[in-house]
Amino acid sequence: MAISTLDQTIGQKQQSWLSGVLGSQTFWVFIAVVAACIFLSFATDAFATSKNLYNITRNVTFVAIIALGMTLVIITGGIDLSVGSVLCLCSMVLGVTMHAGYGIEVGIAASIATALIIGAFNGVLIAYLGFPPFVVTLGMLSVARSLAMVASNNTVVFQFGPDHDLLLSLGGGAWFFGIANPVLYMIVLALITGFVLRWTRFGRYVYAIGGNEHAATLTGVPVKPIKVAVYMISALSAGIAGIIQTGWLGAITTNLGAGLELQVIAAAVIGGANLAGGIGTATGALIGAALIEIIRNSLGLLGINAFWQGTFIGSAIILAVLFERIRNFRQSE
Amino acid sequence: MAISTLDQTIGQKQQSWLSGVLGSQTFWVFIAVVAACIFLSFATDAFATSKNLYNITRNVTFVAIIALGMTLVIITGGIDLSVGSVLCLCSMVLGVTMHAGYGIEVGIAASIATALIIGAFNGVLIAYLGFPPFVVTLGMLSVARSLAMVASNNTVVFQFGPDHDLLLSLGGGAWFFGIANPVLYMIVLALITGFVLRWTRFGRYVYAIGGNEHAATLTGVPVKPIKVAVYMISALSAGIAGIIQTGWLGAITTNLGAGLELQVIAAAVIGGANLAGGIGTATGALIGAALIEIIRNSLGLLGINAFWQGTFIGSAIILAVLFERIRNFRQSE
Amino acid sequence: QKKQLVIVVKGLDNPFFEAINQGCQKWNSENASSEYECFYTGPASTSDEAGEAQIVQDMLGKPSTVAIAISPSNAKLIAQTIKTAAPTIPVMTLDADLAKEDAALRKTYLGTDNYLMGKRIGDYMKEALPKGGKVCSIQGNPGADNILRRAQGWRDSLSGQEGLTELKGEGGWTEVAGCPVFTNDDGAKGVQAMTDILAANPDLVGFGIMGGWPLFGAPQPYRDLFKPLAEKIAANEFVIGAADTIGEEVAIAKEGLVTALVGQRPFEMGYKAPTVMIDLIGGKPVEDPVFTGLDECTKDTADTCIQK
C-alpha cells in the first residue's frame, strides 16, 4: 500500500459531521420537538403565546436539570432512582433551615451539603463496595423521602424566614429578558455539563467508564472516585432542582418529586442516553425533557382528555428509541 | 494423572450442598425473616396473633406473585417496570367487564387476555426489535395506567355485577384451613414457578439466556420466543395479582399498584435475584416479599413513627445485598 | 402499654393530616394520665390506597387498638376492608366518610359536612357571578368520598338542581373538557393543570377547587397564575372558590387571588376524635355525624375568619 494512501486513510473521518448528526437519536427527537411546536402554533392559539411559552420552558427545567446529572450517571452505565426523593429532602432541608430563621446562604449550603452527602453515600456503595446502582438508589429512594418527613415533621413549610422573598424571586422571578429564572439556571447548568463532558478529562473518563469499565481501570482512569463524583453530581442536580422548585412553588410538602425519577430517566433516554452506558449528551437531556413537557402541555391545549396523557408520553418514550433501533437494525441485518 | 483420580475428580462436586446453601443470599434473608418473626413474637403481643399472621401472609401475596414473574424477567437479564400499571389495567378490565353485567369467567378472561397482550407487546419489542427492556416497560408503565383511566373514566369501580360476591370471596375469603385465599394462590404459583425453573427445559433456557444470551442463541436455544414468553408471564403475574387484589379490596381506582414495580423489584432482589441476569429463584421472590411486608407490618405494631418507615425499608433493601457483596469481596481480594 | 385510639389518614404527604396529628398529640399531652393514647398513622402517599387498607388491617389486628378513626382515600375499598375484618372494636370515620350505603360499617363520622362545604364554595361563586359560564373543578383521589360530596354540593349549588354529575349549562354553568382534574392531592400538578386549562379555554370564568392542594402546595405558581386576573377576580368577572385554609391559603385570600375559601378544622378533628372514640368504647350515645365547623374567608374577612 502506498504511503500516500495510508496518509489519506488516517486523515479521513469515517463519517462526515452531517451524517453523524443525521444518525443521532437526539437530532431526530429535536426535530420532533420542533415539528410539534410548529404544529401546535398553528393548531391552537394558546400555544405560541408568551405566557404559555414562559410556562412550558419553566416546567421543563426541573426535569431537565436533574436529567443532566442523570445523564452522567447513565453514561457511566449506572442509574439513580433516588433523585425524586433527594429533591424532596433537599427542599425540606432548605425550607426547615430558612424557616428556623437562617439566611438563604445557610439554607442553600445545608441543602447542597445534604445532596452531596447522599450522593457520596450512593457512590461509595456503588463504586467501592460494588453494590448494584439500581439497588442502592432504590433503597435511598425510600430512605431520603422518609428523612424528609422526619426533618419537616411532615408539615407544609411555606414561611422561609428573613430571606423568604429572595428565595421566591430566585425561583419564581424572571430577571433577564422575561425568561423565567429556572430556565436561566438550566441553560447555565447545561452549558457547564456539555462543556465538562466534551472538553475535560473528567468528561472523557465518564464516557470511558461507561464504554468499558475494566479497560478504564487498566489504563489508569480513576474509576472509583469518578463514579462517586458522578453520583454526587446526580444528587447535586436533584438538590439544585429542589432549591429552585421550592423558590418557584413557595411551599414544600413531602410529596414533592414523587415518581420524578422515572420521568427524569425517560427524559435522558428519549434524549439519546443509553442505559447500557457510554452514550449520552447534555443537549439530549434537555431535548428529552422538552419533548415530555410539550406533549403534556399540548394535550391540555388541544383539549384531549387528560387520561390519554400517559399513553402519549409512554409512546413517545418507546418511539424515541425506535429510531435508534431501526438504524442499528439496518446496519446489522 | 491416574485414571482413578480423574474419575474421582469428575465425580466430585465443588461445593457441598450445605456450603451452597450457606453461601446464598436467599438463605440469609430467610434467616433474617425468621429472626424478625421470633423477635416480634416476643416484643409485641400483636404479632403472633392469628389475625395478624392472616393479614401479613395475605399482604405478602400481591407483591410476591408479581415478584415470581419479575424474577423470571430478571433471570433473563431484563426488567419490567410496567407491572404496577398492568395490575391496575387488568383490575380495571375485570371490574369494568363485570360491572357491565358479564360473569366472572368473562371478566377474568378479559383481564388475562389484556395482560398477555401487553406482555407480548413488551416482549416482542424487546426480543425481536432489540429495544432495551427498561425503556419499553417504562413506556408501558405510562401507557397502561393511562388506558386504565380511559377504561374506567377514572371512576371507582366497586360493583361487579352478578358475580360480585363470588369475586369478593375469591380474593377476600379463606376457603382452606383459615388460610387467606390469595396465600393459596401464591403458594400454588410459587410451586409452579419453582418447578418450571428447576425441572423444565424452559426454565433452563431462562437461566441460559441470562447467563450468556449470545451463547444461548448459538447453541440453538429459542432465545426470542422465550424472552417474549417471560415478559408475558411477568404481565400475567401482574394480571393475576390484580384479579386477586380486586377481589380482596372490593374497589378499584386508577391509583391501584402505583409505585408497585419498585417494591416488586426490591422483593426479587432482596430474595437474591441478580439484575445482571442469570440468577434468581421462586423461593427468593417469596422470601424477599415477606421481608418487606414484615418490616412494614412490624413498624406499625411496634408503634414506630410512620415517618421512619421508609428509612427502615430502604435500609433493608441495601442490607440484603450487602451480604452477597461481602462474600464476593472476600473471594476476589 | 396504653390502649390505643388509632387514627389512619389518607396519606402522610398531605399537610392537612398533620394538623389532625397535632390535634391528636395535643389530646395526648392533655390526657397524659389516661389509660388511652391517640396513635396517628397512614401510608406514605395519598395515592397508595391499598396501602391504607393494609394499615387499617394491621391496626385492627393489634390487641392494643381499642378504637379506630379512618379517613378513607378510597371509600369503597375501606368499606370492603372493614367488612372483611369484621372488627369488634368501634370504627369511625374522620375527615372523609364512607359512601352513604356503607354508613352502617362505622359508628359515626367526625369532620366537615362535606356536601355543605362544596355547596358553600358554589354559593360564593354563584353569588359573585350569577350568570355563570365555563368552569372547572379540581379534585383529589377519584375515590375520595369527601371530595366527591363536595363536588356534588358545588354542582348542586351552581345548577340549582340536585345530583348532576356534570354541568352542561344548568344554571348557566358548564364544565369544560379535561375537567374535573384529579390531582391525588398534589398541588404542583393541580396548578399545572389549571394553567393549561386556562390557556386552552380563554373564556373560562372560574375554578372550583375541592381541596386546598394548589393553594397550600404550590402557592407561588398559583399566585403567578392568578395575579394577572386579580382585577377580574375583584370585579367578580372571574371566580374561584376553594377548600381549606391551610398554609398560605388565607394569605392568598387576603391578596384577593381567590373569591372565597371554605375551610375546615382538622386540628379540631384530631383533637376531638379520641374523645368520640372513648365515648364509642364506653357505649355512650354518639351523634352521627359529628360535624366540625367551617371557616369561610374572603378578601375582606381574611384576618378574622379563622376560628381559633
Added chain:
Amino acid sequence: MAVLELSNISKHFGAIQAVNDVSLSIEPGEVVGLMGDNGAGKSTLVKMIAGNFRPSEGTMKMDGAELILHKPVEARRHGIEIVHQDLALCNNLTAAANVFLGRELRRGFGPFAVLDYATMYRRAGELFKELKSETRPRDLVKKMSGGQRQAVAIARTRLSNAKIVLMDEPTAAISVRQVAEVLSLIHRLRDQGIAVVLISHRMPDVFSVADRVIVLRRGRKVADKKIASSSPEEVTGLITGAIEQV
C-alpha cells in the same frame, strides 16, 4: 461421496459481503484447515454450516441431499457439530448443563417431561473422561479455567454421532499442553471417519493436523490445496494477498 458440499455460498450483512461465492466439498474423515485474515469470513462460513445464519445465496448439500437449516438444532440433527470461537458458554450454569444446552435430556412424557439431571451428569462425566479433562460436571463454568471451559465446549460435539465437526479457533489463547490435546482429539475424530473443519491462525497447527487447507480472503476462497502440496510460506502469501490466488 462428499459428506458436505457448498456451492456458491454468499452471505452479506447489510452492505458487508462477509462470504462471497464460496464453493467447497469435504470428504468423510478429512481434516480441512480454514485460514484467512481477521474478518475474512471464516466464522461466518462455519456459522452457516452450523445453522446459525442462513446463506444469502448458494446451496449446501449433505451426503448429496440438499441441506436447508433454519436453526442450530436442525444442523445437529444432520450430524453437524460446532465449537464456537468464543466457546458459547453460560457462566451461571454447570458444566453438564452447558454440554447439553439446547438438547437437554428429559424423563417422562409430553408436557410432563422433566430434566434428567442424573443422566446428564453421568454422560457429561463420561465425555470429560474421554477428553482426559479434570472437569466436574456439577461445577459452575464461571469458576473454571480456560482449559476446562474448552473441554466443556468440545464435549458438546461428542453428544451425538457427528458426521462433521467445525472448530472455530479452538486453540487461540490456550496453552501448549491443551493445544496438543485438541490436536489429538482431531486425529481421533478423523480416525472415526468424522470430517473436521479447523479454523486457526496458527500455521503449525494446521500443517500438523490438516489434510487440506482452504484460504479465504475478504470473503472469497482464494485457495483450496492439499497440505502436502503447499507450504506455510505459500499459505501466508495467500492470506495476506501477496499471492493473489491458486
Added chain:
Amino acid sequence: MAVLELSNISKHFGAIQAVNDVSLSIEPGEVVGLMGDNGAGKSTLVKMIAGNFRPSEGTMKMDGAELILHKPVEARRHGIEIVHQDLALCNNLTAAANVFLGRELRRGFGPFAVLDYATMYRRAGELFKELKSETRPRDLVKKMSGGQRQAVAIARTRLSNAKIVLMDEPTAAISVRQVAEVLSLIHRLRDQGIAVVLISHRMPDVFSVADRVIVLRRGRKVADKKIASSSPEEVTGLITGAIEQV
C-alpha cells in the same frame, strides 16, 4: 545494569496463590518471552509491573531504584508500558481517545485546561502511520477490525519514551499478517534499546523474537533460559510439567 529487577515477588487473591516467589531481571533492549499454562500467573505478573496490582510480597527495582506503584499512571511515569491481554479498549470512544486514555493531552492552565483534540488526533495518526496500520484516529473503535484494535492498543505504548514494554498475548487471535507486524514492531523496539516482555502461547513467535524465555508454572518460575540454549520441546516440557525445573 538491569532496567527491571523483581525479587521474590508473590501475589495472592484470597486463597489463590497466582504468583509465587518469582525473581527475574531484564536488561535494556532485551526481549523476554514469558510462557506458561493458562492460569500460570503470567498476566498477574505483568499487571504488577504495570501498576494494576500491588505485589503481596517482594520488591521491584527499576534502574536500581526501588519501584513502588500504586496505580498504572505511576508505572507509565517510570517508562513502563503494557498492551493488555484483552486490549483494554473503550468501544464508544475514538481511536485517538483510546490511545490517550488516562493521559489525555490538554491545553490551557490549571482548572481551565481543556482536552487538546487536534494534537491528539495528529499524534495518534502519526503513531498509526509508524505502525503501518490503516486506522483512522477519529473513528470509533466499535467499528474496527481486530487488527485495527490491536494497532490502537499497541500505539499506546509508543506515547512516551518507554524503557520497557509488556505485551500480554498480543498475537492471540490475530492473523498471520498482523502477527508479522507485531513481531517486527518488537524488533524495532529492541533496536531502540527498549526491553520487551512478550507473553505468548505461540512457541514459534517466542522462538523467533525473544532472547530469553521465562516459564511460569502454577505461579512459580520454573525456567529462565537463553533461547539459544533451549528448544521448543524443552519449553513445552517445562510448561506442562513434564520437565520439573531447569
